[in-house]
Amino acid sequence: MSGGHFNYKQYEIEAIADEIESLVESNATDSYPYSEETIFEFRTGLHLLRMAHIYAQRIDWLVSCDDGEDSFHRRLKEELDRYTLTVGASHHSDKGYQLSTHEKQAEFAKKREQ
Numbered sequence: 001m002s003g004g005h006f007n008y009k010q011y012e013i014e015a016i017a018d019e020i021e022s023l024v025e026s027n028a029t030d031s032y033p034y035s036e037e038t039i040f041e042f043r044t045g046l047h048l049l050r051m052a053h054i055y056a057q058r059i060d061w062l063v064s065c066d067d068g069e070d071s072f073h074r075r076l077k078e079e080l081d082r083y084t085l086t087v088g089a090s091h092h093s094d095k096g097y098q099l100s101t102h103e104k105q106a107e108f109a110k111k112r113e114q
Contacts, residue, residue, distance in 0.1 A: 003060040010056035017049035037108040047087065054079045 003010075024042050027033045034042070058079065062072040 002066040003057070003064045005060045005064045006056060010053050010060060013049055013053040013056060017046055017053065020046045020049065037111075040108070050083060050087075051080070054083060 020042055023034075024039055024046065027039055054076070058067070058072055058076040061067040061075075062069065067075065
Protein backbone atom coordinates (compact mmCIF):
# COMPACT_ATOMS: atom_id res chain seq x y z
CA MET A 1 0.00 0.00 0.00
CA SER A 2 1.37 3.38 -0.94
CA GLY A 3 1.21 6.56 1.06
CA GLY A 4 1.11 6.46 4.82
CA HIS A 5 2.12 9.99 5.70
CA PHE A 6 -1.26 10.52 7.38
CA ASN A 7 -1.35 6.97 8.79
CA TYR A 8 -4.10 6.16 6.26
CA LYS A 9 -6.58 8.40 8.11
CA GLN A 10 -8.04 9.53 4.77
CA TYR A 11 -9.96 6.25 4.83
CA GLU A 12 -11.66 7.42 8.02
CA ILE A 13 -12.90 10.47 6.09
CA GLU A 14 -14.27 8.10 3.46
CA ALA A 15 -15.97 5.95 6.13
CA ILE A 16 -17.69 9.02 7.62
CA ALA A 17 -18.90 10.02 4.15
CA ASP A 18 -20.26 6.50 3.60
CA GLU A 19 -22.17 6.67 6.89
CA ILE A 20 -23.68 10.07 6.03
CA GLU A 21 -24.68 8.72 2.63
CA SER A 22 -26.46 5.82 4.37
CA LEU A 23 -28.30 8.27 6.62
CA VAL A 24 -29.45 10.27 3.59
CA GLU A 25 -30.58 7.19 1.70
CA SER A 26 -32.51 5.75 4.65
CA ASN A 27 -34.08 9.04 5.73
CA ALA A 28 -37.42 8.53 3.97
CA THR A 29 -37.98 5.19 5.71
CA ASP A 30 -36.80 6.26 9.19
CA SER A 31 -39.34 6.58 12.00
CA TYR A 32 -38.18 10.14 12.66
CA PRO A 33 -36.93 11.46 9.32
CA TYR A 34 -34.82 14.59 9.08
CA SER A 35 -36.22 17.63 7.30
CA GLU A 36 -35.41 18.49 3.68
CA GLU A 37 -33.22 21.33 4.98
CA THR A 38 -31.22 18.98 7.21
CA ILE A 39 -30.81 16.39 4.45
CA PHE A 40 -29.58 19.17 2.15
CA GLU A 41 -26.86 19.97 4.70
CA PHE A 42 -26.03 16.26 5.06
CA ARG A 43 -25.56 16.11 1.29
CA THR A 44 -23.39 19.22 1.36
CA GLY A 45 -21.24 17.66 4.08
CA LEU A 46 -21.09 14.41 2.14
CA HIS A 47 -19.85 16.25 -0.93
CA LEU A 48 -17.18 18.11 1.05
CA LEU A 49 -16.01 14.91 2.76
CA ARG A 50 -15.71 13.07 -0.56
CA MET A 51 -13.61 15.92 -1.89
CA ALA A 52 -11.54 16.02 1.32
CA HIS A 53 -10.81 12.31 0.93
CA ILE A 54 -9.58 12.83 -2.63
CA TYR A 55 -7.32 15.70 -1.58
CA ALA A 56 -5.97 13.84 1.46
CA GLN A 57 -5.19 10.76 -0.65
CA ARG A 58 -3.39 12.69 -3.38
CA ILE A 59 -1.43 14.83 -0.89
CA ASP A 60 -0.52 11.70 1.07
CA TRP A 61 0.95 10.07 -2.02
CA LEU A 62 2.84 13.24 -2.93
CA VAL A 63 4.47 13.80 0.47
CA SER A 64 5.20 10.06 0.76
CA CYS A 65 7.13 10.32 -2.53
CA ASP A 66 4.81 7.89 -4.32
CA ASP A 67 3.87 10.66 -6.77
CA GLY A 68 5.80 13.62 -8.11
CA GLU A 69 4.23 17.03 -8.47
CA ASP A 70 3.24 16.45 -12.09
CA SER A 71 1.46 13.18 -11.33
CA PHE A 72 -0.05 14.75 -8.18
CA HIS A 73 -1.73 17.46 -10.24
CA ARG A 74 -2.76 15.07 -13.01
CA ARG A 75 -4.22 12.46 -10.64
CA LEU A 76 -5.93 15.09 -8.50
CA LYS A 77 -7.64 16.55 -11.55
CA GLU A 78 -8.61 13.08 -12.83
CA GLU A 79 -10.12 12.03 -9.50
CA LEU A 80 -11.96 15.31 -8.99
CA ASP A 81 -13.32 15.14 -12.56
CA ARG A 82 -14.43 11.53 -12.03
CA TYR A 83 -16.10 12.46 -8.73
CA THR A 84 -17.85 15.45 -10.31
CA LEU A 85 -19.23 13.24 -13.08
CA THR A 86 -20.46 10.71 -10.53
CA VAL A 87 -22.14 13.39 -8.42
CA GLY A 88 -23.82 14.93 -11.45
CA ALA A 89 -25.19 11.56 -12.50
CA SER A 90 -26.45 10.35 -9.13
CA HIS A 91 -26.88 11.74 -5.62
CA HIS A 92 -27.32 15.42 -6.29
CA SER A 93 -29.13 15.53 -9.59
CA ASP A 94 -32.36 16.74 -7.98
CA LYS A 95 -33.32 20.42 -8.32
CA GLY A 96 -32.65 21.11 -4.65
CA TYR A 97 -28.99 20.27 -4.83
CA GLN A 98 -28.39 22.14 -8.06
CA LEU A 99 -29.02 25.44 -6.28
CA SER A 100 -26.01 26.89 -4.55
CA THR A 101 -25.77 26.27 -0.83
CA HIS A 102 -26.39 29.97 -0.19
CA GLU A 103 -29.52 30.02 -2.37
CA LYS A 104 -30.89 26.87 -0.77
CA GLN A 105 -30.24 28.13 2.77
CA ALA A 106 -32.07 31.38 1.91
CA GLU A 107 -34.98 29.32 0.58
CA PHE A 108 -35.17 27.32 3.83
CA ALA A 109 -34.98 30.52 5.92
CA LYS A 110 -37.98 31.95 4.04
CA LYS A 111 -39.96 28.77 4.70
CA ARG A 112 -39.18 28.98 8.43
CA GLU A 113 -40.37 32.62 8.55
CA GLN A 114 -43.75 31.73 7.03
